Amino acid sequence: MNNHTTISTNVTTDDGMQQGIAGIPAERKAALLSGRNFWETEPIEELGLPPVTLADGTYGLRHQSGSHDHLAMYDSDPATCFPPGVAIGSSWDPKVAARLGSAIGKEALAQGVHIVLGPGINIKRSPLCGRNFEYYSEDPCLTGALAVAFTRGLQKEGPGVSVKHFAANNQETNRQTISADVDERTLREIYLPAFERVVTEAQPATVMASYNKINGVFAAANPWLLTGLLRDEWGFEGVVVSDWNAVTDRVESLRAGLDLEMPGGSAGHDDDVRAALRSGELQESELDASVARLAGLVKYIPTEPTDVNYAAHHEIARELAADCAVLLKNDAQTLPLGQGVRLAVLGEFAEKLRYQGGGSAHVNATQVDQPLDAIKLLAADRGVSLAYSRGFAIDGAEDTGLLDEARGAARDCDVAVIFAGLDERAESEGIDRENLDLPANQVELIRAVAAIAPRTVVVLSNGGVVSLEGWHDDVDAILEAFLLGQGGGHAIADILFGLANPSGHLAESIPLRLNDHPSSLNFPGERGHVRYGEGVMVGYRYFTTFDSPVRYPFGHGLSYTTFTSSAPQVVVSANEEVTVSLQVTNTGNIAGKHVVQVYVATEAGPVRRPARELRGFAKVYLEPGETTSVSIDLPRRALAYWDIQYSRWVVAPGEYRIQVCQDAATVLHDELISLTGDKIITELTMDTPLGEWFEHPQVGAQVYDALGFTGVDISPEHLAMMSSMTMTQFIHISGLPVEAEVLARVMRDSRPA
Numbered sequence: 229m230n231n232h233t234t235i236s237t238n239v240t241t242d243d244g245m246q247q248g249i250a251g252i253p254a255e256r257k258a259a260l261l262s263g264r265n266f267w268e269t270e271p272i273e274e275l276g277l278p279p280v281t282l283a284d285g286t287y288g289l290r291h292q293s294g295s296h297d298h299l300a301m302y303d304s305d306p307a308t309c310f311p312p313g314v315a316i317g318s319s320w321d322p323k324v325a326a327r328l329g330s331a332i333g334k335e336a337l338a339q340g341v342h343i344v345l346g347p348g349i350n351i352k353r354s355p356l357c358g359r360n361f362e363y364y365s366e367d368p369c370l371t372g373a374l375a376v377a378f379t380r381g382l383q384k385e386g387p388g389v390s391v392k393h394f395a396a397n398n399q400e401t402n403r404q405t406i407s408a409d410v411d412e413r414t415l416r417e418i419y420l421p422a423f424e425r426v427v428t429e430a431q432p433a434t435v436m437a438s439y440n441k442i443n444g445v446f447a448a449a450n451p452w453l454l455t456g457l458l459r460d461e462w463g464f465e466g467v468v469v470s471d472w473n474a475v476t477d478r479v480e481s482l483r484a485g486l487d488l489e490m491p492g493g494s495a496g497h498d499d500d501v502r503a504a505l506r507s508g509e510l511q512e513s514e515l516d517a518s519v520a521r522l523a524g525l526v527k528y529i530p531t532e533p534t535d536v537n538y539a540a541h542h543e544i545a546r547e548l549a550a551d552c553a554v555l556l557k558n559d560a561q562t563l564p565l566g567q568g569v570r571l572a573v574l575g576e577f578a579e580k581l582r583y584q585g586g587g588s589a590h591v592n593a594t595q596v597d598q599p600l601d602a603i604k605l606l607a608a609d610r611g612v613s614l615a616y617s618r619g620f621a622i623d624g625a626e627d628t629g630l631l632d633e634a635r636g637a638a639r640d641c642d643v644a645v646i647f648a649g650l651d652e653r654a655e656s657e658g659i660d661r662e663n664l665d666l667p668a669n670q671v672e673l674i675r676a677v678a679a680i681a682p683r684t685v686v687v688l689s690n691g692g693v694v695s696l697e698g699w700h701d702d703v704d705a706i707l708e709a710f711l712l713g714q715g716g717g718h719a720i721a722d723i724l725f726g727l728a729n730p731s732g733h734l735a736e737s738i739p740l741r742l743n744d745h746p747s748s749l750n751f752p753g754e755r756g757h758v759r760y761g762e763g764v765m766v767g768y769r770y771f772t773t774f775d776s777p778v779r780y781p782f783g784h785g786l787s788y789t790t791f792t793s794s795a796p797q798v799v800v801s802a803n804e805e806v807t808v809s810l811q812v813t814n815t816g817n818i819a820g821k822h823v824v825q826v827y828v829a830t831e832a833g834p835v836r837r838p839a840r841e842l843r844g845f846a847k848v849y850l851e852p853g854e855t856t857s858v859s860i861d862l863p864r865r866a867l868a869y870w871d872i873q874y875s876r877w878v879v880a881p882g883e884y885r886i887q888v889c890q891d892a893a894t895v896l897h898d899e900l901i902s903l904t905g906d907k908i909i910t911e912l913t914m915d916t917p918l919g920e921w922f923e924h925p926q927v928g929a930q931v932y933d934a935l936g937f938t939g940v941d942i943s944p945e946h947l948a949m950m951s952s953m954t955m956t957q958f959i960h961i962s963g964l965p966v967e968a969e970v971l972a973r974v975m976r977d978s979r980p981a
């Protein structure tokens with residue numbers, strides 16, 4: 229950390245602080261636990277501590293030094309709009325996330341922001357979620373690695389982060405009341421691991437409790453979530469802050485572990501706390517830990533203001549953007565564009581790029597690169613002639629004049645580049661989309677142009693995935709640019725002309741049809757509840773397990789060069805951690821970046837496992853002809869499932885395939901390993917089903933004996949029928965004279981040593 233303070237305070241030691249806090253009147257403590265206004269905490273004058281300033285910032289700062297609101301109705305101070313979460317997820321590059329964090333951290337320092345409200349790391353359960361543009365991926369391993377890098381990168385500059393939205397906040401419909409009804413295995417394996425990694429590996433300053441309920445209990449008032457898991461299990465030491473206006477019962481949320489209610493400014497909830505103190509419902513000591521944690525935020529306040537070079541940050545925004553765009557299709561090497569081509573650029577997004585999303589994440593960009601300007605500059609140097617036509621109305625209105633004009637341009641070109649996508653009103657915080665469709669007038673344009681132009685390239689700008697059906701096969705190349713931030717226009721032009729080599733990969737599956745998606749049956753829920761019925765089979769986990777075709781799988785992304793990877797060496801350590809090592813070679817003629825993706829596939833254990841799960845990855849840069857070694861560690865956890873019966877992670881004994889994949893659907897190398905795993909011994913009771921008695925590793929044989937079955941030929945059907953009965957039920961129905969003493973002995977012997 230740099231420039232950090234011990235502010236002139238009468239508190240120098242923990243003991244001193246404890247005493248200082250003890251001296252603060254209870255009524256005042258109640259006031260400290262909510263903000264003093266929309267964006268600041270109360271100063272703790274008794275300890276000499278100034279207010280802490282918070283501002284949004286998942287991909288750029290939204291610091292409102294003027295009028296305040298959280299709907300982004302008022303402009304915020306200019307800041308760099310870096311690539312949003314959807315793009316950062318597609319970079320598959322923790323270095324990109326770390327640079328983003330660091331750059332936002334520097335701008336926060338310059339703007340006097342101490343806590344940045346980001347990263348947003350909710351899992352993309354449904355492609356319809358209106359805030360998917362802010363989130364990274366449908367996969368927790370990818371999300372977690374990027375979130376750790378962002379958090380470290382930002383906090384290294386001095387300010388703190390607020391990791392959000394904790395937890396299971398995966399939709400916008402009824403976002404302040406919806407109950408995400410989700411089983412614990414699914415929570416532990418899919419929706420919580422990214423939070424767990426950030427907390428355990430990067431100690432974020434704050435965690436933001438989300439609006440929604442989890443299994444009927446508000447996240448912001450959920451003791452299991454905020455205290456049991458976050459603090460007791462994961463060791464979180466920072467402040468839990470509410471999402472803005474997420475607290476319904478302040479006393480309950482305080483008890484559950486929520487330290488700071490935001491925004492502040494109205495006395496209502498403070499008075500509830502005071503009343504609870506007076507009635508004895510709350511003890512003053514219950515407030516002290518929260519006050520102490522809030523006082524601890526002082527370490528994120530710098531001593532001196534710093535400056536930031538916004539022009540240099542614009543360059544960073546461009547560089548990061550070029551690492552995020554995903555080349556989905558590139559038939560006959562249509563891209564990059566060659567010298568001297570006659571180019572038709574079509575679609576208004578070329579001059580008004582959609583580069584970010586709406587809502588609290590919205591950044592007042594310092595400047596915005598437009599693709600058309602950047603293309604014009606590069607075209608001039610390359611003898612490329614250029615015609616431009618708006619092509620369609622962004623608001624969706626049919627306009628045959630525009631369509632005819634575009635057709636005319638397509639007739640006289642070698643390559644048509646169409647800029648299509650969703651406009652900002654189509655996806656935003658607060659609303660979910662209803663379908664994955666591109667507006668009909670854009671699809672009409674793409675099809676019309678593809679029928680005329682010798683080659684057609686589509687550049688897409690959208691925050692959530694869009695359907696490519698109805699036109700995919702008609703075009704030669706597709707660059708999925710998602711939302712690339714204010715440098716996106718320049719980055720897109722660089723990629724089109726080959727000055728940058730695309731290296732993004734999909735962080736979410738692109739389905740053929742919305743109804744193929746595993747979330748479809750249960751999204752966005754009804755009567756206040758959304759059932760996560762697909763369980764752990766989220767995104768590609770479902771598509772690969774059920775062999776359900778997609779348009780493009782998770783992990784897909786093309787390059788202008790080619791790579792090969794050697795068969796991996798897989799080493800299993802004594803405590804059964806796995807290291808995967810391999811060599812990657814750039815076999816093409818230009819430099820590029822390759823993503824090594826390592827998945828684990830197993831059927832071991834008593835629970836249904838997805839066909840394969842991403843457990844590690846690395847992005848490497850290679851000059852043409854260069855080879856490099858890559859080594860990826862898979863900790864035990866990467867092999868485990870969450871066992872609801874034992875409430876713990878279990879590595880099931882059995883066979884595991886370590887798969888190096890091109891994407892979630894394409895296995896390049898497959899190595900089989902066998903693991904001894906964890907020995908989980910079930911303690912038998914009279915209510916345990918007979919099947920478990922028979923299979924018990926210690927006493928299975930004794931059970932056969934006790935029931936008089938040894939040597940008896942029992943048919944598989946009879947065995948199956950017996951297996952589901954408890955011992956009590958079996959004895960009752962069979963009438964067998966099994967001695968109670970014998971069973972008691974077997975049950976005793978079944979206990980874990």
Ligand code: BGC
Pocket residue numbers: 284297298299345392471472588
């Ligand atoms: C959003 C948060 C945001 C907060 C403050 C809420 O509506 O859900 O992500 O940080 O507002 O703007």
